Each structure stands twice: as C-alpha cells, then as structure tokens.
Amino acid sequence: MNFPGKLKTCFISIFVVAVVTAFILMYACSNKACRQSVSAMSFVTSLRTPSNAREASKTSTSVVKAYPFDIEGNDVIVFLHIQKTGGTKFGKHLVKNLDIKSPCECIPKRKKCTCERPNSKNIWLFSRYSLGWPCGLHADWTELQACVPRYMNSHEGKKPKRKYLYVTILREPVSRFVSEFHCYQRGATWKNSLHTCNGRVPSKKELPPCYKGQNWTDVTLPEFLGCFSNLAFNRQTRMLADLKLVGCYDTKAMPRDQREKILLDSAKKNLESMAYFALVEHQTESQYLFEKTFGMKFRHSFVQLSVEETRAGAITVDKQNLTRIQELNSLDIKLYSFAKKLFFERLEYFKSKGSSQIEDSYD
Numbered sequence: 001m002n003f004p005g006k007l008k009t010c011f012i013s014i015f016v017v018a019v020v021t022a023f024i025l026m027y028a029c030s031n032k033a034c035r036q037s038v039s040a041m042s043f044v045t046s047l048r049t050p051s052n053a054r055e056a057s058k059t060s061t062s063v064v065k066a067y068p069f070d071i072e073g074n075d076v077i078v079f080l081h082i083q084k085t086g087g088t089k090f091g092k093h094l095v096k097n098l099d100i101k102s103p104c105e106c107i108p109k110r111k112k113c114t115c116e117r118p119n120s121k122n123i124w125l126f127s128r129y130s131l132g133w134p135c136g137l138h139a140d141w142t143e144l145q146a147c148v149p150r151y152m153n154s155h156e157g158k159k160p161k162r163k164y165l166y167v168t169i170l171r172e173p174v175s176r177f178v179s180e181f182h183c184y185q186r187g188a189t190w191k192n193s194l195h196t197c198n199g200r201v202p203s204k205k206e207l208p209p210c211y212k213g214q215n216w217t218d219v220t221l222p223e224f225l226g227c228f229s230n231l232a233f234n235r236q237t238r239m240l241a242d243l244k245l246v247g248c249y250d251t252k253a254m255p256r257d258q259r260e261k262i263l264l265d266s267a268k269k270n271l272e273s274m275a276y277f278a279l280v281e282h283q284t285e286s287q288y289l290f291e292k293t294f295g296m297k298f299r300h301s302f303v304q305l306s307v308e309e310t311r312a313g314a315i316t317v318d319k320q321n322l323t324r325i326q327e328l329n330s331l332d333i334k335l336y337s338f339a340k341k342l343f344f345e346r347l348e349y350f351k352s353k354g355s356s357q358i359e360d361s362y363d
C-alpha cells in the first residue's frame with residue numbers, strides 16, 4: 001500500500017471510530033455516571049481468531065442445537081444481563097436490529113420497546129428494553145428462573161405453555177471486573193438489585209454493604225479488592241449459577257471450596273443449557289451464532305471491539321493488583337475459559353453444517 005492510500009485508510013478509520021464512539025456514548029450505559037467508562041472502549045473493525053476456533057473444535061462433549069425461533073408460537077427469549085459485559089449493546093440489537101416479521105416497536109427517547117408477536121399482544125422478548133427489570137435490576141439466573149414464568153403467567157395466563165430460551169453475553173473476567181470498579185468510582189451502585197434467592201433477599205449480615213452513604217465514588221482499587229462481600233468478584237459465575245444449591249448468600253452454609261465448586265459447576269451447566277450466549281470479544285461470531293441458532297438475521301452487522309479496547313481499563317492495572325484480581329475472580333476465569341470452548345464448538349457446528357449452502361456469507 002502506498003503512503004496516500006495508508007493516509008486515506010487512516011482517516012476513514014478515525015471517522016468510523018468517532019461515529020461509533022458517539023453512538024456508544026449515547027446508548028452504551030443507562031447510568032449517566034457510568035457512560036464514560038464504556039465509551040473508553042471505542043469500536044474498531046472486525047476481529048477474527050481462527051486459532052481459537054481450531055482449538056475448540058477438538059473437544060465436543062455437549063450437543064449443539066438450533067432453536068428456530070417461533071415468534072408466532074410460544075417461544076420467549078429471556079436475556080440474562082450481567083453488568084459490564086456489553087449487554088446494553090446486545091440488548092439494543094435484540095430490540096432494534098432484528099430483521100423479523102414482528103420487530104419490537106421502539107419510540108424515540110422511551111427506554112422500553114414493545115415486542116409483541118405478529119398476531120397477538122403477547123410478548124416474545126423478556127429483557128430490559130422490552131419490560132424494564134420486572135425481576136429486579138440485573139436479575140440473575142436464580143431470580144429469573146423463579147420470576148419469569150410467574151411474571152408471564154400473571155400477564156398472559158398459564159396457557160399455552162411457553163418455551164423460555166435463555167440468552168446471555170459474557171466478557172473476559174479481568175476486564176469486566178476493572179470496568180465494574182470504574183463504574184463504582186463514577187457513582188454506579190446497582191443497589192436496587194434484589195438478589196432474591198429461595199424466596200427471600202439476603203440479610204445485611206449475609207451481604208454486608210461495602211460502603212457507607214449513597215455510593216462508592218471514592219473507592220480505590222485496594223479498597224475495592226478488600227471488601228469481602230463485593231459482588232463484583234466472580235460475578236459471572238454467581239449470576240449464572242443456581243444459588244439455591246449453596247444456601248444462597250449464606251457463605252457459612254458449607255465450606256468455601258465446596259461452595260465454589262458447586263457454584264462453578266452449576267454456572268457451567270446453566271450456560272450449557274442456554275439456547276445461546278455471546279462473547280463480547282467476538283461480536284462477528286456472536287452475531288453469526290445467534291442467526292444460525294434462532295434462524296433470525298440482524299439488519300446491521302455487530303461491530304467488533306479490538307482487543308486493546310475491550311481490555312482498555314485492565315491494561316492500566318499494575319502486576320500486583322492484577323494478580324490479586326485474578327485470584328479473586330478465579331471462578332470467572334475458569335468459567336470464561338469453559339465458555340470460550342463451548343462458544344467455538346457451537347460456532348464450528350453451524351459453520352460445518354452451513355458450508356454446503358451457497359447463501360452462507362460468513363466466510
């Protein structure tokens with residue numbers, strides 16, 4: 001490539017990044033204070049990781065399945081949204097970007113869209129941008145399992161029996177953790193989360209607050225790491241596990257290593273039984289997997305973050321703090337490694353299945 005060509009590419013890249021960043025600024029985070037931290041991850045073009053795909057295709061233990069989405073039937077997509085995993089953006093794709101017969105109707109400036117089936121008032125999407133947080137702010141697996149059917153039955157009646165298709169999006173745990181830390185520093189608290197488990201919310205003794213007053217804006221990283229009841233630790237594992245198996249938030253219900261093993265195993269199992277999950281680091285692949293799994297296409301392509309940008313906050317952490325973060329999130333690190341393997345297994349399955357079709361435009 002000659003010099004002027006390079007210069008041109010450079011300008012185009014800057015322009016694209018600027019436009020997309022502005023877009024993210026507007027949409028990425030509902031919490032005003034927390035917008036800046038997400039905007040720090042500017043968006044760059046598609047990223048491929050063929051080595052991951054190859055590595056993952058080896059071990060096939062689970063059955064990969066398609067769940068052709070029946071929007072006129074009784075299928076309901078339930079989006080489990082874990083904090084700081086790119087879930088806001090993914091949630092927007094679900095309400096605004098699907099190329100389907102009966103897309104959600106979104107009114108500008110209004111947060112919630114209406115996602116009804118083509119010939120009825122019944123809904124096909126259970127997510128923040130369709131219903132708000134009827135099961136509590138950032139409800140986890142335990143809360144959704146107990147609450148979603150109850151909510152749906154009370155709004156639409158018990159019959160016919162619905163099929164709940166759970167979806168979620170995961171993120172590399174150290175980056176996610178650091179991102180959550182920055183969010184607290186900017187005033188986010190998620191204190192309206194309920195953490196309901198086994199029919200009750202945890203007591204103050206089970207879940208002592210990490211800070212006094214309204215927020216934790218003055219927190220330093222060592223302080224953040226030092227609060228033993230900090231829900232940022234292993235958040236992805238905890239939010240995907242069935243907490244009833246470990247006595248909910250009562251950490252004295254069993255020895256710690258037993259609790260951790262059960263949590264991790266449960267999170268893996270629940271992730272595996274989800275119809276679909278995405279990885280924030282692999283947007284293009286996540287889009288492809290969604291389209292193949294549900295037989296629905298998106299109108300506009302997912303935009304990929306570069307590795308530098310998905311890891312933006314985490315890069316600035318010194319070695320000692322980093323090691324501590326890794327220790328405190330060891331379950332999430334194991335879960336993420338499991339998730340990655342499973343993700344590429346699912347991807348390989350659909351790629352090999354679809355390779356004979358001419359219309360397959362992925363490669």
Ligand SMILES: *[C@@H]1O[C@H](CO)[C@@H](O)[C@H](O)[C@H]1NC(C)=O
Pocket residue numbers: 033186187188213214215216217
């Ligand atoms: C954080 O709490 C303090 C009082 O404790 C308050 O003055 C401040 O406005 C709050 N900041 C945010 C961003 O909510």
Ligand SMILES: *[C@@H]1O[C@H](CO)[C@@H](O)[C@H](O)[C@H]1NC(C)=O
Pocket residue numbers: 220221222318320321
């Ligand atoms: C961790 O980070 C803080 C500031 O964010 C710094 O003061 C401290 O020296 C770092 N290392 C350790 C071991 O706390």
